[in-house]
C-alpha cells in the first residue's frame with residue numbers, strides 16, 4: 001500500500017513491536033517532519049569546545065539541514081547561530097572554521113557580532129529602527145557537557161543531563177579514561193556519504209550479527225594477522241552485551257569478549273611497530289590501550305555515535321542521502337606516540353570496514369524501493385534472553401535488536417508529540 005503522507009501519519013501502524021514500515025526510510029514528507037521534530041525539537045550534538053580555541057572562533061555545522069555556526073562570542077559564551085543573514089537570507093559564512101571579531105554578509109555588508117547581535121549596517125539611517133531584535137541572528141539553545149556541545153530549537157527543552165540520562169555514566173567513562181578526563185578533536189573530519197536514509201546507521205549501530213557477514217574481508221585480515229579480533233565470533237555466544245539507555249540512546253560493550261584488553265585486538269598497521277616499541281620501552285603496557293578505542297560504542301540519538309576514538313556525527317542530507325562526519329579525538333597530556341597510533345588505528349576500520357557498511361546501506365535503500373514489500377523485521381532478541389529492568393531498559397546479547405526497537409520508540413514519541421520550537425535572539429542592547 002502507498003503511505004498517505006499528506007494526512008497525519010499513523011505512527012503506531014508504521015512502527016510496531018516487531019516490524020517497521022519501509023516508508024520510514026523512503027518518504028520525503030516524513031523526512032521533512034524529522035528535520036523539524038527530531039533534528040530541531042530534541043538535543044543534537046553540534047561540536048566540541050576544543051574546536052573553539054579562543055574568543056572569536058567559529059565552526060560551521062548543521063542542525064538537520066539548517067546551516068549553523070558554533071561561535072565563541074565576546075560575551076564569553078558559546079552560541080549556536082543560524083548561518084543566515086537576517087537581511088535577505090544570505091549564508092554568512094562558507095569557511096568550515098575560522099576566527100574573526102565579526103561576521104560580515106557579502107551581499108550588502110550587514111555585520112554581526114559572534115554573539116548574534118547586529119553590529120552595524122550600511123545606510124543605517126534608512127531604517128526606522130536598525131537594531132531591532134529581529135535583525136539579530138537567530139539562535140539555538142546550547143548546552144555543554146564536559147566539552148561536548150549540544151543544541152536544540154525546543155522552546156522548553158529538558159536539561160541536557162536529564163536527556164542524556166542513563167547514557168551519562170557511559171559518556172563519563174569514555175572521557176575519564178583520558179588523563180585529566182579531556183579530549184581534543186582534530187580540525188578536519190573524514191567525510192563519507194552514502195545513498196541511503198540516516199536511520200540505517202541507527203539500525204546498524206548495535207547490530208552485532210552483521211559484523212560476522214558484512215565485514216568478512218576485514219575479519220579475514222584480522223585472522224591472517226593472528227590478532228584477537230572480536231568481530232568474527234559466533235554472535236550468539238559472545239559475552240559482549242548491548243544495552244538500551246532511554247531516549248533512543250544505546251551502548252555496545254565489547255570488553256567482556258576481549259580479556260586481553262583493547263590493544264590485543266589490533267593488527268599490524270603502518271608505523272605501528274616503532275610506535276608500540278617506543279611506548280613499551282618507556283611506559284607500562286596498559287598505556288597502549290589508550291591508543292585504541294575503549295571497545296565501547298556509545299550511541300546518542302539522534303546524531304552522535306562514539307566509536308573507537310572517533311565521534312561519528314550523522315548528517316541527514318535527504319531521505320535517501322546521508323553524510324557521516326568522523327572526528328578524531330586525541331588525548332591531551334599523553335606521550336605523542338599515543339596520538340600518532342590513534343591516527344593509524346582509526347584509519348584501519350574506516351578503510352577496511354566502514355565501506356562494507358556503506359555498501360550495505362545503499363543496497364538496503366534500493367531494496368526498500370519495492371513498494372509491495374512493506375516491512376522490515378526488528379524482532380530478534382525478544383525471545384532470546386533480553387532482560388528488562390524497572391526503567392524499561394533492555395540488556396541483551398549483541399544479537400539482540402532491542403536497541404533498534406528502543407530508538408524507534410523514541411522516534412515515535414518525538415514525531416507524534418512535537419514540542420514547540422523557538423528561535424532565540426540576542427536581547428537588544430541599550
Ligand code: FES
Nearest residue numbers: 085087088105108
Ligand atoms: S542579505 Fe545580508 S546584507 Fe543583505
Ligand SMILES: [Fe+2]
Nearest residue numbers: 210211215357
Ligand atoms: Fe559494520
